[in-house]
């Protein structure tokens with residue numbers, strides 16, 4: 169079995185990580201000082217507020233754990249700090265490329281507009297790239313409880329053509345939040361506009377037991393599926409998913425916590441992998457799920473006895489499904505394949 173040292177050293181690619189769910193305790197404390205907000209003095213008391221319980225009842229229960237940090241994420245300074253902090257944590261875990269997603273509308277509760285929010289976060293990405301050996305890109309999340317007309321305003325972010333920072337760093341769109349009450353089909357007019365603009369699309373789907381949401385998301389233009397755990401009900405469709413080149417962004421700890429799946433026997437990661445469907449390993453939320461990418465890799469090793477070659481394959485899947493250009497993918501592929509060879 170692969171040892172923990174190798175798991176740590178493996179270069180990794182991560183496609184599914186939420187900014188607001190992944191802040192370090194240190195960053196949270198610094199942001200609170202900037203905002204004059206009092207936090208519990210003891211780290212264990214703070215952690216009780218920012219980690220979801222090991223077992224939540226549902227996705228909605230899990231999502232309620234995000235509210236605590238949002239008052240801290242309302243200024244340019246703190247958003248830049250947060251983006252830098254999450255990228256730094258990833259770099260420490262040997263992540264070489266990460267897509268970090270955020271919902272701009274969560275961060276407009278004080279003075280900022282969605283463009284200012286996005287710019288501040290991109291600045292944090294830029295600084296992290298300058299300081300660490302990591303490439304960082306951002307995804308815009310629409311929140312499903314918002315109306316389609318409100319969500320349409322997010323498209324302005326992709327209209328900023330001469331805005332170098334945003335067009336350089338923001339590479340795709342996602343819908344996050346309450347999937348059960350707001351399934352993908354409701355957003356057809358929005359997603360049509362997203363596709364018209366040529367924006368890359370990944371959608372959270374199949375996290376609430378509904379496999380149909382996965383197929384609807386693909387129909388609506390998603391090339392990637394966030395979680396997609398409910399696909400275990402449809403093994404006959406694996407060849408369709410492979411043909412369509414759909415990338416699955418799975419997050420083992422989060423998937424059990426949100427009750428997307430009840431037992432390891434039903435968890436479809438290995439079946440999808442064996443069928444040649446492009447599965448990837450992600451954290452979803454480092455802080456809310458009290459995890460990191462090294463811990464997620466260890467879980468996959470322990471459950472399936474994954475080898476170095478298996479992990480390489482998962483990372484190749486992630487690069488191929490990523491939202492960077494073909495040239496950038498080629499560069500990442502060469503780098504990762506070489507580094508895995510050196511580890512072997």
Ligand SMILES: O=c1[nH]cnc2c1ncn2[C@@H]1O[C@H](CO)[C@@H](O)[C@H]1O
Nearest residue numbers: 186188231234270271309344345372
């Ligand atoms: O696993 C998930 N499923 C659906 N939505 C999520 C998940 N994790 C986080 N968010 C939602 O995405 C927002 C922006 O980052 C978070 O505030 C949370 O509401």
Ligand SMILES: [Zn+2]
Nearest residue numbers: 186372394452
């Ligand atoms: Zn997610």
